[in-house]
Amino acid sequence: MNNEALVLVVEDEPQLAKVLCEYLEHAGMRSHHLASGETVVQWVKDQQPSLIILDLMLPGVDGLSIFRDLRSFCQIPVIMATAKVDEIDRLLGLELGADDYICKPYSPREVVARVKNILRRSSAQTITDNTTCALQINDASMQALLNQQLLPLTPAEYRLLSFLYKHPNHIFSRDQLMGHIYSDGRVVTDRTIDSHIKNLRKKMHDIDSNSDFVKSIYSVGYMLEM
Structure with a gap:
């Protein structure tokens, strides 16, 4: 099996x-x-x-x-x-x-x-x-592909992208995203999520300048549009 x-x-x-x-x-x-x-x-x-x-x-x-x-x-x-x-x-x-x-x-x-x-x-x-989407996630290897190219993500960036990928078109607040990415109780600020999102977008744009998967929802949070 x-x-x-x-x-x-x-x-x-x-x-x-x-x-x-x-x-x-x-x-x-x-x-x-x-x-x-x-x-x-x-x-x-x-x-x-x-x-x-x-x-x-x-x-x-x-x-x-x-x-x-x-x-x-x-x-x-x-x-x-x-x-x-x-x-x-x-x-x-x-x-x-x-x-x-x-x-x-x-x-x-x-x-x-x-x-x-x-x-x-x-x-x-x-x-x-996955065959119909430019973005692919593999939790077994903790790798993300965009247009069949490997995204060089940190563990936190991968967890963030993987979580959003599994809940497409669903808006999450910064607090919700922090709770998922940092489950060990460490103290982080909502600016940490903003920084991860910024880095994530840059790495995706480096591969595909037209990629616009991660959306900012003003005063609410972020979502992955699929």
Whole structure:
């Protein structure tokens, strides 16, 4: 399948999580297990997994709250797991936008098949998007290409561009961008974001003088127009 795929399993039943991770790894994927909800969002921001299997009932922070937080900054595929069949109907009724739903107890083999199917669709969509766009992002290598030429970005510039790229035509304030780029709590000012944007634009213009992807929205922030 996809040897680069990293699947995050958020599950408070350790034995179930262990078995599922073993099945995922046997299928050629990497896996990581978190048993509670408090650390999920930050871990996803730091590691950017390919897919998340998210249990609805978790100690600390419930799955619904986590899912909503995730969707505020990323579109990573999510499979929602619940112990109640009727809960799936309720989740579907909420139109949360999860990519799939599974009911516990489930077959790890079936879950792996669903994961493969979602990753296959996601990969096909990425290929389609990238072949029709002058700007391309590769998180695995942390490289950005413009017109097939490598952009010489710093890590912070790459994180900024990657984040905007994953949320096209969405306006973000400087505070929101700082929160994503600097997740370690360091003290920075909004001028830091302005400086990154300025450098990013210059490097893009050096390759293509007509490139105008990064837009300034007066008194609000920035967005990537695609």
